[in-house]
Amino acid sequence: MKNLVRQINTPSRVVVVAFLAVVLSGTALLSLPIAVEQNRAGTWTSALFTATSAVCVTGLAVQDTATHWTIFGELVILVLMQIGGFGIMSLASILALVVSGRLGLRARLNTQAETKTLGPGDVRRVIAGVAKVTLVVETLTAVILSVRFVAGYGEPLGRAVYYGIFHAVSAFTNAGFALWPDSMMRFVTDPWICLPLALTVVAGGLGFPVYAVLRQNWRRPSRWSLHAKITVGMTAVLLTGGTLAVTATEWNNPGTLGALSPGLRVMAGFFHSTMTRSGGLNSVDVSQMHENTWLISDVLMFIGAGSASTGGGIKVTTFALLAYVILAELRGEPDVTAGRRRVPEQLQRQALTIALLSVASVAAGTFVMMMLTPFKLDRVLFEVVSAFGTVGLSTGITPDVGTSGHLVLTTLMLIGRLGPVTLGAALALHVQTRRFRYPEERPLVG
Template sequence: MRVEPAMRTSIYARLRDGIDSFAAATPARFAITIFTSFVLIFTLLFSLPIATSTGRPAPLVDALFTAVSVICVTGLSTVDMATYWSPFGHVLVFIGVEIGGIGVLTLASILGLVISRRLGLRQKLLAAGDANPLRIHKGPISEGQAVRLGETGSLLLTVAVSALIIELAVALLLFPRMLIQGVPVLDAAWQSVYLSAMAFTNTGFLPTSDGLTPYADDPWFLTVLMLGVVLGAIGFPVIYVLTKNLRHPRRWSLHVKITILTFALLLVLGAFAYFVLEYNNPRTFGPMDPGQRVLQSFFLSSMARSGGFSTVDIAQLDSASLLVTDMLMFIGGGSASTAGGIKVTTLAILFLAAFAEARGHSDMEAYDRRIPGDVLRLAVSVVLWGATTVAASCILILLLTDSTLDYVLFDVISAFATCGLTTGFTASTTDSAQYILAATMFFGRIGTVTLAAALAASQHPRLFRRPEERPIVG
């Protein structure tokens, strides 16, 4: 039976309208659906014999775990990423982390903008929801925020251009250092591009089995990687505002100021903690000179936020250092960034609320601005959902394995925060534990706010309020 062009157009139009209606009605569920679809597609692709270096199909657990880790830009793996996958497999990894790093809804909006040369209201709402979880819920949203709805098109352009420019710049800075190391030109070109993508997307996969060993004490190489990771983790809304008002800090939004300040404080405090705790550890910083200790402390502090690269064996860190890393990973990077975690602004909001309560103030304030109460409720929800996810995953894995809590907790938080640092537990544990870690990565990346909004689906207004009564807290 021959299908007429008009009928094909009608079918396509109905399908497009159906997808648009679903996306507009339940954007959170739409985001999870698209995300899940990408995971399933990449699982299928990684299962193909052409994707492995041996030419044999990858086991389901390895294909699924790699697909989730790639799309979630986590960096954890159950196999040796450098040797297990074929060139085709490495191309899949590269494409997957670019999709996951930018965000599936943002990428869809960018493609729509390129094709149609305009951005409709629905596309703006979807893209804005990818950048600001508050927009996922139905109802009016105050426009007193980092990026207004009318600026969504400019933000999408910033995402695309900044990702391209930053990754290209990082690759160009790494390339000559690899040539000096003796890496052949073509290999150096591929490895520099690969590493730049893994740095900006905060993934942490390595293209060679040597990893960072040849450059473990190289200040130039490690600083460039740190720069790429920080620029990816700071958040696209921050990059957008800085590109417009870099020399005019007074014009920066509250979100930008809070993000930069909290991000910098955590970076410095984390480096100081590693410097002190690992100073005399003979298995990590002990044999190094003072300058190298400072460099490695800052490198580990920046990578613990979501970068995933490491120049030392994480399993050899002091127990106190592992706990510090757990905390830094759980916090993560900036909102609407390639980093994971609960985000630095979430932490800042909780501290501002505590300071306001200690001073007896009814409102949270920062930089001469008042922060509404719904932002605090969202921050509390994010932390509780994140802590619940981590606790549930740890309990299940401890029941299924005989591993110790410190290593299990470390890799579970790394999975939830899409960091990628590991004690070695992930690759050596059972298949069942690896499936749990894959689910933890998925829930961590789609965001606790997105998941909660997807379950709620819509808000139900109530025409009454019950009597007030105050329970005892603390």
């Protein structure tokens, strides 16, 4: 345990301290009178909640972003989103380098093979690569959105560019903040707004290690690393499955998809499925969805996006590895294999540890929120999973859970944003060898 604490106190502590420092700085800036509209009352709890939500790229809000904050306040949120998204991609990738540098030779070579060009000493290269990916994707999305706001909605050029940049950053960082009270609901029938935002969320949720692989072998999937194959494959499966499930359950719901044409229903279902991966924007009223759709969303939000990405959740690789473990056990196979590669037992335990501790965090958060608020389980669970998965979708109860509830959600956002990354790195570095083994005994299971 002491060794594990020391591992957490080295590279992982840097990540935690850096994020907390940015959150506190953002809280201070959002507490300034210049950040709040004159007819609005600002509090330190709303500033803390908003700063945490922006840095953790969650998108949950206790105040309407469009009407509560001034241009200065919105710019602070924009910068915090960019720092949070860029920082988590960079720091998570750098932690992978730290892990590869601290493991044995064979494990180090395997780790470097997974990230291709990434090796010890490549920190500057990683940061430059993340910056290039971020700049290219956000610029392309901002241009498309800006042109659409001018051509389709008659917005002045300056305002259109501002809207385009803000929502491009919000989408790529998977932050979920919007400059309209109804998020993206007014654009539910506009593919030129919804589809670029959805694809940008997907791009932000892949992670830099995947881009490092695709940059060299994007035409030859057979040469992709196992991590890239799992991330891309699970992303496609979850997007497709989520789209089908959400569209089917909400097809005849007049409060969501029922009033749209068939083609637009599918697009809205795809948009919602994409945003549950950690995007946080919504083109239909989430509070009007059926309870079974909330449950589907809970599952998708809990799984989240790719490792070392701007998305949250336990990550698709963790979920996929647990699925491979179950499949191997059902088949009675001695080894867990994925893509003709054997998965080390240590990695299996890491995935199981992260998943179970995440379940415990969600369960504890839900229990506390049920004690503090009058809302029913389905709405509270949705809000808790959204906070922990740093998603930002809401059934509408976040502003009404009170100061204590806001502090609980703030804590969950921090745990959900930093927990899987730092815990994964600490577990990977915490490798011990024993010179003895205890006698084996088999307790009953099931």
